[in-house]
Amino acid sequence: MRTFLLFILVLVAPRGFSVEFAAPSRPIIIAHRGASGYLPEHTLEAKVAAHVMGADYLEQDLVLSKDGVPVVLHDIYIDTVTDVAERFPDRKRADGRYYAIDFTLVELKQLKVTERFNPKTRQAVFKNRFPVWQSAFQIPTFEEEIQLIQGLNKSSGREAGIYPEIKAPAWHRKQGQDISKMVLPILDRYGYRTKADKIYLQCFEHEEVKRLRTELGYRGRLIQLLDNEPENQFLRTRAGLEQVAKVADGIGPAIPFVVSAGTNGTYQVSDLVTNAHALKLEVHPFTFRAEDLPKYASSLEELFRIFLVEIRVDGVFTDFPDRGVAFLRAQQNVR
Secondary structure (H helix, E strand, O other): OHHHHHHHHHHHOOOOOOHHHOOOOOOEEEEOOOOOOOOOOOOHHHHHHHHHHOOOEEEEEEEEOOOOOEEEOOOOEOOOOEOHHHHOOOOOOOOOOOEHHHOOHHHHOOOOEOOOEOOOOOOEOOOOOOOOOOOOOOOOEHHHHHHHHHHHHHHHOOOOEEEEEEOOHHHHHHOOOOHHHHHHHHHHHOOOOEOOOOEEEEEOOHHHHHHHHOOOOOEOEEEEEEOOOHHHHHHOOHHHHHHHHOOOOEEEEEHHHHEEEOOOOOEEEOOHHHHHHHOOOEEOOEOEOOOOOOOOOOOHHHHHHHHHHHHOOOEEEEOOHHHHHHHHHHHHHHO
16 A cells, blocks of 8 residues: 555656756766665665655665575565564574575565664664554565566656665575576566666676676676775775776775765865776765764765765765755756
8 A cells, every 4th residue: 555655656746857867977866775764675665765756776685585586685684674583483594693595485575574673672773764663564576676666667757777786696606596697687578788778787796796797798787886895995996996897887885985084074085986987987885874974974965065066976875865866956956
């Protein structure tokens, strides 16, 4: 019912909500796990809301079920966003965690999804977001989400792209499943094949990014995500970015890799964006959250200004896509 109500919002929202941003020269707003600042992350409801808000791309984190179905979850674990510990108390591994890959799709569909919480304290990670355990949400499959987004694109007259992440591919192979080989045929089936299609495919593991481009022959746009792993520390250097540019079309760095906080509200901009742009790599930093601002930004809008106007990154991942869209609209009006 709630999905249907959100769908109605699409029908009554002004057509061409963000059509004025169609020019490829402007930055893109990527809905991080959907409109996750307002609804439980990666639910279909959060994706509908992000679409209505005018996000350019909607993110999907992908892991596999026991029977090899790509589902949309941020983690290989499911005990931080579902009631798995209550429904299947005997299915945890020796480390005390519950893994999506240990459950069939039918079993995953039995779980109730909620706002992200700490499994030890049972408290919400973001206390002012959607209430924990309220309403009813499910884990969607990747195909279900693509069908939803493509359906909304048709009914609303506004095309939002997809931005899937292949999660932990090396780990999945150790579990006996090749997640990339499961995902690519789905992308092909739904028309996400080339760099002309509205998709970015992302991954943290550089070896998998190379494999996607070479061994598996993916021809669409690829994003190399960058975190604090030793491998990715090298990839943030000029020499590392040169390696990235051989196979990928852009990078997705964490915010501190682009801007580091100084004293008294000051900040220092690294050379990461300059080096990436020199190699014709797009830059899409993550994650822009109103509740988790760096010390140098007094508001989410100020953080947008620093990155989108001053540093001129090519897009941002945000839990609040409506505010990102509004910021870009205001910037256009100023000009």
